[in-house]
Amino acid sequence: KASNAPAIKLAPIITCLANDARFSVEVVLTGQHREMVAEIIGPLGIRPSTDLSIMRPGQSLTDILVAVLGRLDQTYQQTSPDVVLVQGDTSTAFAAALAAFHRRIAVAHVEAGLRSFDRWNPFPEEANRRMISALAELHFAPTAQAARQLRAEGASAESLFITGNTVI
Numbered sequence: 001k002a003s004n005a006p007a008i009k010l011a012p013i014i015t016c017l018a019n020d021a022r023f024s025v026e027v028v029l030t031g032q033h034r035e036m037v038a039e040i041i042g043p044l045g046i047r048p049s050t051d052l053s054i055m056r057p058g059q060s061l062t063d064i065l066v067a068v069l070g071r072l073d074q075t076y077q078q079t080s081p082d083v084v085l086v087q088g089d090t091s092t093a094f095a096a097a098l099a100a101f102h103r104r105i106a107v108a109h110v111e112a113g114l115r116s117f118d119r120w121n122p123f124p125e126e127a128n129r130r131m132i133s134a135l136a137e138l139h140f141a142p143t144a145q146a147a148r149q150l151r152a153e154g155a156s157a158e159s160l161f162i163t164g165n166t167v168i
Helices: 005-018 034-041 061-079 091-102 125-135 144-152
Strands: 083-087 106-110 138-141 160-162
Touching (some): 005 034, 005 083, 005 106, 061 091, 144 160
Parallel strands (some): 083 106, 106 138
């Protein structure tokens, strides 16, 4: 199912950080749902720094994961970010977090701590959520319940921030 939710949810954060002189922001797109993402970020003046263009006909989730891991590893090597910000629970968000972790780059997770407590539903999102949480140094939880769940899983209080819905 196609979604532009990550673009909608990250656009306000990207805009805020890009307008703050303390930050240098690099926006990386995977190439998934290209037209839908362009509809969101284009009018806001957000210009991707990198487009991984990983999409191919008939790809499996594993194919996508491997493609994103490889391309992001190269991107991180070239750009040396201090922090990688990932949103949500997609396989590409997990790949971005894992590639950053492998390079010892801090991972910040937007929409952290959401749980269904059934690793098969939604699939593969529930597993991705848990794996990203294990890799993240900063957890931006949308609700107090999500923050409590992360604490129960061992996240430190100092790493947790209750942000609410980033679109609002």
